[in-house]
Amino acid sequence: MKRLIAGVVLGVGLAATAHGAGDPAAGEQNAAVCTSCHGQGGGKPIMGSYPKLTGLGERYLYDQLVAIKEGDRAIPEMTGLLDSMSDQDLQDLAAYFDDQEMVVNQADPDLASQGEALFRGGNMASGVPACSGCHSPNGNGNAPGGYPAIGGQNAEYLAAQLKAYRSGERAGTSNAQIMVDVATELTDAEIEAVASYISGLE
Structure with missing residues (x-):
């Protein structure tokens, strides 16, 4: 293994390159819907069972957002929240949260x-x-x-x-x-x- x-x-x-296609400023505009669970900037979730979204890596965040939107990763609390967002919106969200500082x-x-x-x-x-x-x-x-x-x-x-x-x-x-x-x-x-x-x- x-x-x-x-x-x-x-x-x-070797094959991958940094995603880097998102605009953090544009992502901030769409991040308001995330604050009720993940806190301002995604770094202070209301419960320990919710993840911090800050600084996780833009590519990883984007991949997870796509998986959630497409139903490949089931998160009941997020049902429908991403449905109206375009692929660019998801890239921007990923860039915004990756740009925020992790609180340890x-x-x-x-x-x-x-x-x-x-x-x-x-x-x-x-x-x-x-x-x-x-x-x-x-x-x-x-x-x-x-x-x-x-x-x-x-x-x-x-x-x-x-x-x-x-x-x-x-x-x-x-x-x-x-x-x-x-x-x-x-x-x-x-x-x-x-x-x-x-x-x-x-």
Whole structure:
């Protein structure tokens, strides 16, 4: 599995270029509908189960918006919200949110050691690769490859997404199969620890 993941990462990294087609100023005009759940600028969600949208990477954000609009990624709270938006509108939204600064959380100190070990070194015994391999050592992601910046993201949201990948509930979006393969080998305790650690990365 590690060889497969490494190959996919290398292939995507070599073939991809940064999306960069959106206009942040235009995106701000369409972002008002997002504030009721994700907060002003997308960085202060009303609940920990909602993601921060700030600085995730323009290509990743665009891919997710397209997947949500087309029904490939089901998010009940967003049903119909993107229906009237054009492809350019989605590109502009992605550019706007990527342009905003991530506000970092505080990791649980009791989970920090285990979480850091998983993030930086994976779990060789169960075949889990290091998160840092795709998402960078500081959690800043790989924008050209479409791998999101995850440092500072809400731990509750991260844990829920890892469990969704593990169950196969989230499996139809860009780079999803890599995450399904990784999350399948994670225990609940490992998910809690690594999600908490990532939430405190900056």
